Amino acid sequence: MGRVLITGGSSGLGKALVDLCVERGLAPVCVLDIDPAPDAGDGKLDWVFHDMADQEAAPWAALSETLQKKGPFDLVILNAGINATGRFEGIPLATHLSVARVNLLGPLRLVHMLLHAGLLAPGGRLVLISSLSVFTGYPGAASYAASKDGLASLARALRKPLRKSGNISVQLVCPGPMDTPHAARHAPEGARADRRIDPARVARQILELPHGRFVLLPGPGAKLAAVAGALFPQIMMRIMGKVLFARLK
Amino acid sequence: MKDKLIFVTGGGSGLGLELVRLAWGRGYRVMCTGRRGVQDLPDDFPDIPYLCCDLSSQQGAQQAADWALGQSHGRIDCALLNAAAGYFRPLVAETATSLSDVLALNLEANMILAHRLAPALDGGTLALIGSVARKGAAGMPVYASSKGALDGFGRALAEEWRGRACVRVLHPGPIATGMAARAGRKPDFADRLFLSPRAMAHCVLDAALARKGADRQVISYGRVLFHPARLLRRGAT
Numbered sequence A: 001m002g003r004v005l006i007t008g009g010s011s012g013l014g015k016a017l018v019d020l021c022v023e024r025g026l027a028p029v030c031v032l033d034i035d036p037a038p039d040a041g042d043g044k045l046d047w048v049f050h051d052m053a054d055q056e057a058a059p060w061a062a063l064s065e066t067l068q069k070k071g072p073f074d075l076v077i078l079n080a081g082i083n084a085t086g087r088f089e090g091i092p093l094a095t096h097l098s099v100a101r102v103n104l105l106g107p108l109r110l111v112h113m114l115l116h117a118g119l120l121a122p123g124g125r126l127v128l129i130s131s132l133s134v135f136t137g138y139p140g141a142a143s144y145a146a147s148k149d150g151l152a153s154l155a156r157a158l159r160k161p162l163r164k165s166g167n168i169s170v171q172l173v174c175p176g177p178m179d180t181p182h183a184a185r186h187a188p189e190g191a192r193a194d195r196r197i198d199p200a201r202v203a204r205q206i207l208e209l210p211h212g213r214f215v216l217l218p219g220p221g222a223k224l225a226a227v228a229g230a231l232f233p234q235i236m237m238r239i240m241g242k243v244l245f246a247r248l249k
Numbered sequence B: 001m002k003d004k005l006i007f008v009t010g011g012g013s014g015l016g017l018e019l020v021r022l023a024w025g026r027g028y029r030v031m032c033t034g035r036r037g038v039q040d041l042p043d044d045f046p047d048i049p050y051l052c053c054d055l056s057s058q059q060g061a062q063q064a065a066d067w068a069l070g071q072s073h074g075r076i077d078c079a080l081l082n083a084a085a086g087y088f089r090p091l092v093a094e095t096a097t098s099l100s101d102v103l104a105l106n107l108e109a110n111m112i113l114a115h116r117l118a119p120a121l122d123g124g125t126l127a128l129i130g131s132v133a134r135k136g137a138a139g140m141p142v143y144a145s146s147k148g149a150l151d152g153f154g155r156a157l158a159e160e161w162r163g164r165a166c167v168r169v170l171h172p173g174p175i176a177t178g179m180a181a182r183a184g185r186k187p188d189f190a191d192r193l194f195l196s197p198r199a200m201a202h203c204v205l206d207a208a209l210a211r212k213g214a215d216r217q218v219i220s221y222g223r224v225l226f227h228p229a230r231l232l233r234r235g236a237t
Helices: A012-023 A057-070 A093-116 A142-166 A181-186 A199-207 A220-231 A233-248 B014-025 B058-072 B096-121 B141-161 B189-193 B197-209 B221-225
Strands: A004-007 A029-033 A045-049 A073-078 A120-129 A169-173 B005-009 B029-034 B050-052 B078-081 B125-129 B166-172 B216-219
Touching: A004 A012, A004 A093, A012 A029, A012 A199, A029 A057, A045 A057, A057 A093, A073 A093, A093 A120, A093 A142, A093 B096, A093 B141, A120 A142, A142 A169, A142 B096, A142 B141, A220 A233, A233 B141, B005 B014, B005 B058, B005 B096, B014 B029, B014 B197, B029 B058, B050 B058, B058 B096, B078 B096, B078 B197, B096 B125, B096 B141, B125 B141, B125 B197, B141 B166, B141 B216, B166 B197, B197 B216, B197 B221, B216 B221
Parallel strands: A004 A029, A004 A073, A029 A045, A073 A120, A120 A169, B005 B029, B005 B078, B029 B050, B078 B125, B125 B166, B166 B216
Antiparallel strands: none
């Protein structure tokens, strides 16, 4: 495998992915993040500052130029994401809009830019990190649920065209709660951290995902919840309302 | 019952226009927004409050919400958020501006309207018009993505507001509104199978105003072709 590009590599699943890539000798890993590089200078990370929510044209043009010197990429993982939990009306509108922009508009623009500049290597993989909420619903995080459903629809829409044009495999990852700072911030009170899946395990499954597989539901818990949500969406949504949304308030 | 107030976005053409005509014809009070100027509306457009605005800008969406709140004196029985746009072309053929415009109109404007209209919708209904394209229509990836996002948003909000206000995401099948042609799709034999906007408007309005119903509903051939109004040949074409 050749070059790797990961967005949001400074914490959580993104960090686990970066660490695993470095461990497996895939360095230097190109990372896009708004946080500064953790330990610059060891040459294993190719850290690029970028804000996925940026609305201006100039930073994206600059990013395109930078990436053209580093690409094309065989593995692109769009992982950067933020969340906002609570009652929809209780959260400021600006927060909802930045969730939608970081999690959905940013990835749309980035994939558009990569395709435009021919930075997705033929035979490579484009991995979108969505959420289990695609299957279960996520009351209490309306804008987050929106963005993750948007990513899932995007993955489904891109799957066939990208396979035909360059044998690029588009893959959708729908993790449930992971043992990350993100989950700790947004879990309801009294939620048990030890029941959350280890991000290192999810990272391993993502890197080892076969080229032809489309959806990855990491761990038995996520698989079970996804099946239940697909079969009984309304019931699953009510359960999410009871065990999650009611406890957020 | 009939003095219900219905608010429609994107009422100047397409499905929105039919929804406005139909709701007005059924005797409801109707107000709507649209991109078209008042002079460009069809001659038979009903005499109702109309705001010409661009919902794809944040200011436009906020202005529309404030206008609706002012017109309704703080109580809207049903908001049909229908305004949308999209292009029939591969992702690489989009531009950075078209990406953000489509997302702003199809998702963000609806989030802004829901956020601002929330108090006025107490006891009422918020109906979000999605699309069957949300399943991942390969010909229009950005539109599919925006409608998928709207679905996720509506489902979450439906559970949050349950017992207080009703939220429904209604996903129409393909309609002959001219949107497909405007979106860059070459007309072919499949266009003859597109559903009539008027028949679709009957089904969408019924689904939005029904007392009971699922949070997410697909309104396609089965429901439209066997709609009572169509079978009785009254009004529907």
